[in-house]
Amino acid sequence: MKKVLLVVLAVVMAASLFIGCTKTVLLAEVGMVTDAGTIDDKSFNQGTWEGIVEAGKDFDYAPKYLKPTGTTQADYMVEITNLVDSGYKLIVCPGFKFETTIFEAQDKYPDTKFVLIDGTPHTADYSTFTLGANVVSIFFAEEQSGFMAGVAAAVELETAEFGFIGGMEIPPVQRFNWGFQQGLAYANENFGTNATIKSENVIYQGTFSEVAAGAALAAQMYDKGVDVIFAAAGGVGVGAITEAKARAVKGEAVWIVGVDVDQYPDGVYEGENSIILTSAMKGIGAASYDMVKAYNEGTFPGGETLIFNAENDGIGIPDENPNLSKATAKTVDDVFKDMKAGTITVSAEQGSLFQ
Amino acid sequence: MKKDYTGVIKSLGAVFLGLLAGAVLMAAVGANPIKGYIYLFQGGFKSFERLGNVFAISTALILTGLSVAFAFRTGLFNIGASGQMLMGGLAATAVALTFDNLPRIILLPFMFIVALLGGALWGIIPGLLKAKFNVHEVVATIMMNWIAYWIVYYTVKAYFTAGLETETASISAAAQLRLPWLTDFLNGSYLNMGILIAIGSVIIIKLILDKTTLGYELKAVGFNRHAARYAGIKVNRSIILSMMIAGGLAGLAGLTYYTGYSINMQIGVLPVQGFDGIAVALLGATTPWGVFFAATFFGLLHAGKGFMSANTVIPPQIADTIIAIIIYFTATSLFIEKLWVRFKTKRAETKKIKSGGDE
Numbered sequence: 238m239k240k241v242l243l244v245v246l247a248v249v250m251a252a253s254l255f256i257g258c259t260k261t262v263l264l265a266e267v268g269m270v271t272d273a274g275t276i277d278d279k280s281f282n283q284g285t286w287e288g289i290v291e292a293g294k295d296f297d298y299a300p301k302y303l304k305p306t307g308t309t310q311a312d313y314m315v316e317i318t319n320l321v322d323s324g325y326k327l328i329v330c331p332g333f334k335f336e337t338t339i340f341e342a343q344d345k346y347p348d349t350k351f352v353l354i355d356g357t358p359h360t361a362d363y364s365t366f367t368l369g370a371n372v373v374s375i376f377f378a379e380e381q382s383g384f385m386a387g388v389a390a391a392v393e394l395e396t397a398e399f400g401f402i403g404g405m406e407i408p409p410v411q412r413f414n415w416g417f418q419q420g421l422a423y424a425n426e427n428f429g430t431n432a433t434i435k436s437e438n439v440i441y442q443g444t445f446s447e448v449a450a451g452a453a454l455a456a457q458m459y460d461k462g463v464d465v466i467f468a469a470a471g472g473v474g475v476g477a478i479t480e481a482k483a484r485a486v487k488g489e490a491v492w493i494v495g496v497d498v499d500q501y502p503d504g505v506y507e508g509e510n511s512i513i514l515t516s517a518m519k520g521i522g523a524a525s526y527d528m529v530k531a532y533n534e535g536t537f538p539g540g541e542t543l544i545f546n547a548e549n550d551g552i553g554i555p556d557e558n559p560n561l562s563k564a565t566a567k568t569v570d571d572v573f574k575d576m577k578a579g580t581i582t583v584s585a586e587q588g589s590l591f592q
Numbered sequence: 593m594k595k596d597y598t599g600v601i602k603s604l605g606a607v608f609l610g611l612l613a614g615a616v617l618m619a620a621v622g623a624n625p626i627k628g629y630i631y632l633f634q635g636g637f638k639s640f641e642r643l644g645n646v647f648a649i650s651t652a653l654i655l656t657g658l659s660v661a662f663a664f665r666t667g668l669f670n671i672g673a674s675g676q677m678l679m680g681g682l683a684a685t686a687v688a689l690t691f692d693n694l695p696r697i698i699l700l701p702f703m704f705i706v707a708l709l710g711g712a713l714w715g716i717i718p719g720l721l722k723a724k725f726n727v728h729e730v731v732a733t734i735m736m737n738w739i740a741y742w743i744v745y746y747t748v749k750a751y752f753t754a755g756l757e758t759e760t761a762s763i764s765a766a767a768q769l770r771l772p773w774l775t776d777f778l779n780g781s782y783l784n785m786g787i788l789i790a791i792g793s794v795i796i797i798k799l800i801l802d803k804t805t806l807g808y809e810l811k812a813v814g815f816n817r818h819a820a821r822y823a824g825i826k827v828n829r830s831i832i833l834s835m836m837i838a839g840g841l842a843g844l845a846g847l848t849y850y851t852g853y854s855i856n857m858q859i860g861v862l863p864v865q866g867f868d869g870i871a872v873a874l875l876g877a878t879t880p881w882g883v884f885f886a887a888t889f890f891g892l893l894h895a896g897k898g899f900m901s902a903n904t905v906i907p908p909q910i911a912d913t914i915i916a917i918i919i920y921f922t923a924t925s926l927f928i929e930k931l932w933v934r935f936k937t938k939r940a941e942t943k944k945i946k947s948g949g950d951e
Contacts, residue, residue: 304912311854
């Protein structure tokens with residue numbers, strides 16, 4: 238036993254000699270604190286991080302992300318403090334859960350710049366909203382993104398039954414849902430499609446992590462005759478994709494509409510075939526890239542609220558959709574142009590829509 | 593009185609082995625382990641704020657660790673600290689949000705009592721099932737965890753949200769365990785009165801175990817259920833009582849976590865502190881003060897790992913893995929010791945039988 242320990246110690250010592258010699262010119266200034274979930278969640282955290290990494294390559298930063306132990310304000314604040322104390326100057330925080338944390342952090346660390354995605358800083362009781370001069374708050378028009386995906390899916394399939402699986406019932410996910418339903422209705426009215434969705438098939442699972450529950454919900458919906466599920470649900474959506482793939486292999490004609498990023502590669506089941514019809518994307522990566530770029534150039538728009546929508550190409554469906562026909566792509570392009578021009582408007586409110 | 597230090601030595605040895613294994617892992621990802629550990633400890637001790645946060649993080653762990661350790665002394669494995677913590681936290685939060693006009697001096701004790709009762713209720717049910725129907729407490733407590741999880745999910749959504757669907761409204765300053773002067777003094781640390789509850793619980797549990805008839809009976813049941821029954825100890829009553837107290841302790845963990853460390857409750861989260869409490873209890877050799885130091889050590893690891901990641905090439909996942917390895921070593925070292933003892937006694941027994949047969 239003693240000998241083993243000695244060997245291990247020797248290896249450690251030797252290894253530590255080699256390290257420390259490598260010097261890097263990359264600046265350790267850009268950091269990120271992840272939201273609930275992992276860095277490879279195939280949507281929110283990953284999208285933000287990929288944008289930061291790309292910007293790091295372009296502007297010589299060595300970016301770093303930290304993963305909080307829990308999801309309370311205290312847990313987030315601990316990690317922000319870790320980055321600040323280690324010399325990081327720009328910290329990107331994806332997710333509305335950071336709202337109250339950033340509210341405190343913006344005053345506590347006035348020399349640090351913060352990017353808050355999907356939220357705006359406020360006190361815990363919502364009595365005070367203050368956007369510090371060192372904070373940029375970023376929102377996306379998820380309803381427009383969901384709308385585009387809804388139109389694309391309806392036009393491609395013409396007659397189909399739709400369903401929606403959400404993660405937690407939070408504003409961005411709700412907007413995806415409501416936009417999607419409006420998109421289906423728009424296609425029915427303007428392109429003569431027969432896209433239907435039942436209220437019982439609009440479900441929020443309640444988490445972003447229960448993969449098995451996502452598969453079970455998808456299975457129920459497909460069994461009830463649903464053809465296409467829009468899954469805006471992180472890990473729960475991954476479960477739905479797995480279920481759809483299993484059915485597609487058996488020859489069933491089932492589809493998933495992806496979310497946040499182009500999920501086409503995640504839905505590949507046989508050769509080149511994918512069960513991802515299209516994806517309702519939000520340009521999280523582009524947004525975080527832009528912020529790092531602005532920081533690098535000294536033009537960080539602190540104190541501003543930025544909204545990414547169709548007008549500035551901040552949202553939309555992927556440029557390439559192998560599962561959509563050319564005719565569909567053309568139709569959807571026209572709709573997108575109209576949305577850009579403002580002739581098509583999408584409501585971000587529930588109104589008479591389901592859930 | 594003869595002091596037995598084997599527990600302490602075993603735990604320290606386990607920590608050392610764990611740190612060593614962590615060092616190997618750090619070296620494997622290309623980081624300097626010595627620097628890594630320096631940053632890890634700096635992350636916990638560098639400032640008053642950080643030191644405060646070490647204890648803020650360990651507060652709930654002390655209580656869940658005590659909960660697991662206490663049940664363990666009666667021979668019960670309480671995997672349900674998470675659920676008990678949720679129920680304690682939910683009860684305290686519900687009181688804090690409903691009676692927010694009560695003065696602090698009345699409100700806080702009120703919250704304390706309901707948290708204790710909420711956790712105790714969630715402990716007593718598996719205890720009853722075990723005592724009356726011999727349902728294994730591991731199965732029962734795990735199921736109780738999920739029942740608590742979904743009760744919190746729907747109760748919060750139905751009655752206590754504000755603004756967001758996924759968390760309760762924040763409790764008022766009067767209902768928080770945080771002390772403004774302490775927070776200011778520690779430059780924004782999350783240390784709160786919960787630490788006093790935790791330390792108080794350590795002392796009380798120590799007294800119960802060592803100085804009372806109840807403690808003696810519970811421990812007797814833990815050592816040998818059948819012998820205890822033969823000695824006239826009511827085993828079933830002991831099991832129920834033990835689970836009730838364990839549940840109450842975890843309920844208090846919920847109080848400190850949801851009204852001190854945090855000031856609201858999020859749905860869809862089963863607190864990891866409940867499970868970390870198992871490791872804390874094992875590392876602390878299931879003694880009250882052992883649990884206290886083990887939890888503080890865990891608090892240090894959790895508070896420092898982010899600082900280590902920020903300053904080295906060690907990614908957060910590896911930092912988590914290092915912590916997991918340390919836990920693993922602590923858990924298995926006790927396990928190995930148990931096996932060894934069993935092996936030795938078995939051998940002694942067979943020897944006896946053999947020598948008896950030769951005659």
